[in-house]
Amino acid sequence: MKRILYMLGFLCCLATNGQKVNDTLLVGFTPAAPFIVENEGKLDGLNVWLWKQVAKDIGKPYKMVQMNFSDMLDSLKTGGIDVSINPLTITSNRSKEMEFTHSFFASNSTVTVAQVSSFSKFMTFIKGFFNLNFLKGLFLLLLIILIFGFFGWYFERKRNPENFRPTYRGIWDGLWWSAVTLTTVGYGDKAPKTRMGKISALVLMFGGLLFISGLTASIASSLTVNQMSNNPEGFNEFKNRKVGTIAKSGTRTFLSEHFFKNVSTYPSVVPGLTDVKKGKIDAFLYDEPILKYRIQKDSSLRELQLLPIKFDVQFYAFGLPKTHTLLEQQISQRILEIMESKEWEIVLNEYGLAEL
Known part of the structure; x- marks a missing residue:
């Protein structure tokens, strides 16, 4: 007991x-x-x-x-x-x-990045024209103009000398006709009269319509991908980038669970945002209201911006x-x-x- x-x-x-x-x-x-x-x-x-x-x-x-x-x-x-x-x-x-x-x-977490200047955006746009896919398309376009320009001149040089000069200078006439036909400009200053010339023109017009459409889509896609790589607007775009957040925070746990590997941790928000400004990290991820308030109140951080990305709803x-x-x-x-x-x-x- x-x-x-x-x-x-x-x-x-x-x-x-x-x-x-x-x-x-x-x-x-x-x-x-x-x-x-x-x-x-x-x-x-x-x-x-x-x-x-x-x-x-x-x-x-x-x-x-x-x-x-x-x-x-x-x-x-x-x-x-x-x-x-x-x-x-x-x-x-x-x-x-x-x-x-x-x-x-x-609330939720969001992403803070450094603002991109107008000049940087312009240079990014220009660089988009010099990627491999665009250069391949441009080379193919020139090749088609050259081939059909030569065919046009070859078939028309005897029966249509007023439009396609029979001498080697007439090759330029063929290239001009091929270019305006392929691009659907169609000035009408030169037109084929022979059967083979007209067949070449038909192939060039319908084939060129499909090719130009595909090339335009390729250029647009190339520019879009290039722009996204420099101004990412998706959460997953940052997985392979160097990012920062607060140590032992809910956002840090969320990033680990979503396989973010290159994550730097900070004791508070300001050092992390400062490193974004200096370019030491690509982005700082944390609670949206805290980041928004800090950027609005601290004049030294006005060069930063919040992306329209919302993730990890928090209570x-x-x-x-x-x-x-x-x-x-x-x-x-x-x-x-x-x-x-x-x-x-x-x-x-x-x-x-x-x-x-």
């Missing part, structure tokens, strides 16, 4: 310690505008506002602790802090190591250690109440945020 009582007492102690929360909550954060904005020692932003509303109802004192992103996640796992008010993306891997409150915002929440389930329930309940109020939409608009 005593053993049973001791065992029950031990289990009760474990349960009590598992739910133990510091008298003064340690609230970890790292700047992530517009959710957490640090300005001259003062904190602002959507998440700061939301936490203050929640803290009023919890009724416990708290202390703000600034940390870098990786250390903050580690502290959540070990219980070094009681809550993180950063916009943490809810993922299956993180849920195994920490608790999440109810999600309060949904943001506060994070807590696994031992703080009761505190998580309290915070989640208050978050739901705030989100159902009209004030929530007003605050979102104030910080320039719009949910998916």
